[in-house]
Amino acid sequence: MGSSRFAFFGILLLCTCSASPPNFVLLFADDLGFGDLGCYGHPSSLTPNLDRLAAEGLRFTDFYSTCPVCSPSRASLLTGRYQTRSGIYPDVLYPGSIGGLPLNETTIAEVLKPLGYATAAIGKWHLGLGHNGMFLPTKQGFDHFLGIPYSHDMGPCKNLTCFPPDVKCYGLCDINTVTVPLMQNEVIKQQPVNFLDLERSYSDFATNFITTSVEKKQPFFLYYPSHHTHYPQYAGIGAAGQSLRGPYGDSLLEFDNSVGHLVETLKRTGVINNTLVFFTSDNGPELMRRSRGGIAGPLKCGKSTTYEGGMREPAIAYWPGTIKPGVTHEMASTLDILPTLARLAGAELPPVMLDGVDMTDILVNQGKSKRETVMFYPVNPSEDYGLFALRLGKYKAHFYTQGAFHSSTTPDKDCSALRETHDPPLIFDLEADPCELYALPVDESDIQSVLQQVKTVKEQFESSMVFGESQMAKGKDPSLEPCCNPECSPKPSCCHC
Numbered sequence: 366m367g368s369s370r371f372a373f374f375g376i377l378l379l380c381t382c383s384a385s386p387p388n389f390v391l392l393f394a395d396d397l398g399f400g401d402l403g404c405y406g407h408p409s410s411l412t413p414n415l416d417r418l419a420a421e422g423l424r425f426t427d428f429y430s431t432c433p434v435c436s437p438s439r440a441s442l443l444t445g446r447y448q449t450r451s452g453i454y455p456d457v458l459y460p461g462s463i464g465g466l467p468l469n470e471t472t473i474a475e476v477l478k479p480l481g482y483a484t485a486a487i488g489k490w491h492l493g494l495g496h497n498g499m500f501l502p503t504k505q506g507f508d509h510f511l512g513i514p515y516s517h518d519m520g521p522c523k524n525l526t527c528f529p530p531d532v533k534c535y536g537l538c539d540i541n542t543v544t545v546p547l548m549q550n551e552v553i554k555q556q557p558v559n560f561l562d563l564e565r566s567y568s569d570f571a572t573n574f575i576t577t578s579v580e581k582k583q584p585f586f587l588y589y590p591s592h593h594t595h596y597p598q599y600a601g602i603g604a605a606g607q608s609l610r611g612p613y614g615d616s617l618l619e620f621d622n623s624v625g626h627l628v629e630t631l632k633r634t635g636v637i638n639n640t641l642v643f644f645t646s647d648n649g650p651e652l653m654r655r656s657r658g659g660i661a662g663p664l665k666c667g668k669s670t671t672y673e674g675g676m677r678e679p680a681i682a683y684w685p686g687t688i689k690p691g692v693t694h695e696m697a698s699t700l701d702i703l704p705t706l707a708r709l710a711g712a713e714l715p716p717v718m719l720d721g722v723d724m725t726d727i728l729v730n731q732g733k734s735k736r737e738t739v740m741f742y743p744v745n746p747s748e749d750y751g752l753f754a755l756r757l758g759k760y761k762a763h764f765y766t767q768g769a770f771h772s773s774t775t776p777d778k779d780c781s782a783l784r785e786t787h788d789p790p791l792i793f794d795l796e797a798d799p800c801e802l803y804a805l806p807v808d809e810s811d812i813q814s815v816l817q818q819v820k821t822v823k824e825q826f827e828s829s830m831v832f833g834e835s836q837m838a839k840g841k842d843p844s845l846e847p848c849c850n851p852e853c854s855p856k857p858s859c860c861h862c
Contacts, residue, residue: 386480386584386710387684388640390627391473391702393442393590394620395435395489395516397679398650400662401594401617405679407660409609411618414625415644415681421690422642422683423728427795429698429739429756430648433668433675433769435516436491437744438647438699439590443472443492443505445703445721447742452833455745458493460519460542460846464836465493465500471715473703474506474586480712483578483585485509487567489592491516493836494847498551507588511549511570513558514847517592520545520557527560527599528612534560534597535612535657543846543857553849556862560599563592564619568626575627579634584710589627590647593620596654613657638686641709641728645680645699652772652780665801666780669769671741671753672801673761682728695734696756697724718829738822743767751827754790755819761801762790762819789816 403410404419431441436457437448443466448454451470458465466472474484486502486509493500494514502510522538522545544557547566571587578585592599598616608614624644631637649667650659652674661667661674668675680697682688700721707714708723720740726732741754743765753765768781775781792805792812805812846857853859 385639386482388578388584388631388636389477389586389706389710390631390640390642391586391588392624392627392642392644393439393488393588394644394646395590395592395595396648396651396659396668397594397617397646398659398661398667399664399674399677399679400660401650402679404681406662410614411608412621414621414628418624418628418642418644418683419681421685422681423688423690423731424692425680425682425697426692426694427696428645428678428680429696430646430676430678431699431740432742432744433648433670434744435489435647437742439490439492440466440470441720442647442699442702443474443588444470445700445719446470446717447700447720447740447830449742449746449830449832450718450720452836453492454742454835455837458491458515458837459841460494460515461841461843462493462837462839463495463842463845464839465495466505467833467836468499468504471717472506473706474502474588476506476703476707476712476715477584477586477710478506480710481583482710483508483574483581483583484588485571485574485585486512486588486590487570488512488590489516489595490514490590494845496845501548501551503550509550509570509574511554511567512547512590513545513592514548516595517545517558517560518596522597525557525560527597528605528615529561529602534599536597538597541857543848543860546847546849546860548847553847553862556847556849556860561601563599564601564623568623571627572630575630575636576634579636586706587627589623591620591623593617594659596651596657598657611656613654613659640684641687641706642683643681643702644683646678649675649678649772653770653774655774663800666768666772666775666777668771669744670767670772670780671743671763672766672779673795673799675769675772676741684728688728689731691731693727693731695724695727696736696739697727697734698736698739701736738826740826744769746832748832752823755823755826756795757815757819757822759794759796760815760819761793761795762816762823763787763793764790764823766791790819792816792819
């Protein structure tokens, strides 16, 4: 009798879940440092909404992206595969790039769509535009797209307004190219984009998407890769001048406000308890911008480096009634999001080599991670060099170290140093020394054992890594730069509408 009742309720639970699959909101900040949020220790950041998600959800201390710059980390997030497999290397994609995320790669949106999910992307795409928009989100599993197809500094910004009433953007951004467009699906809606009104447009779009999906009783996946807090920072009336950190803080506050609006929409539409909200960032802070570039907290260096500050990210999982409040020290990665969402939705995984693992047990039970390693590729990976670093449990081994221009203003000379080879590798205990200050003596027997394990894991991983054709190596074609008036002249200055 008891077992029959248990079986009955188990079937009832499965039926309930299958009748109402969970919704997913994936928030992806830009150039946000490990130490930039209030819930990660910043004393003057105003991030009340993200702090609330952290307090009521699960905050990660050991969460990683796969690359310390934009395009590769986004490719890995959406495919669950290292960027070297998909060919999104070296560096990033540009407005006139011929390549993009290959269409034979399977994104999270494409995993979920066979189950009837509505899918939308808002914000920064940065995975290619290509001929006739062939690499845009609407070609990669997303029903809807409102955003900028690449980074918002990839166009002249000297005369654009970034803060009200008419405070011009800081710096020049990229010149001799078209101004940055706002696109809806595959059509240019505005060029140049109006930064002061951009977040409101995104918020309205997201609200409409969620509301419409709920009305249709359709599960949804909303991907929101924000432009905040990448250079040049901007903010509209609701956040400009409201923070204690100047332009960077205002930009971060505006993103936080957007998060608050999204959560309120989930509550108002009655789906908050059936929605997983996951937040993280693409790479570490652009330290060269000083106070306009964010901070990595206690971590070493920042953007474009394979030190912890370049790739360890803040991450928060929020799902009322399913995820208990807490902090996890388990290792996890952006690679793990695709297999996790697939598991929660009951979707099939793509029939390819995946580098991500399911982290459902971490989220739901605050259990152990299935991930034992994290691999660190530089901005410009090659088969000749292979991995720059590898984390195995609490130990991190650096085979090569190299600083970067993006992190060059710090007093730490390692953050701007030239590439250096380490044989044997530098070994750090990240639990005792997350700042990577004190390399462990490699002549001690216990460290020798660690070195042998690291060597074995590295060899096994690199033997399984097949580098895809570099999409960046395909070059650029100025005629591919998006222009709202394609027949105008002279380009690129005539591309205004």
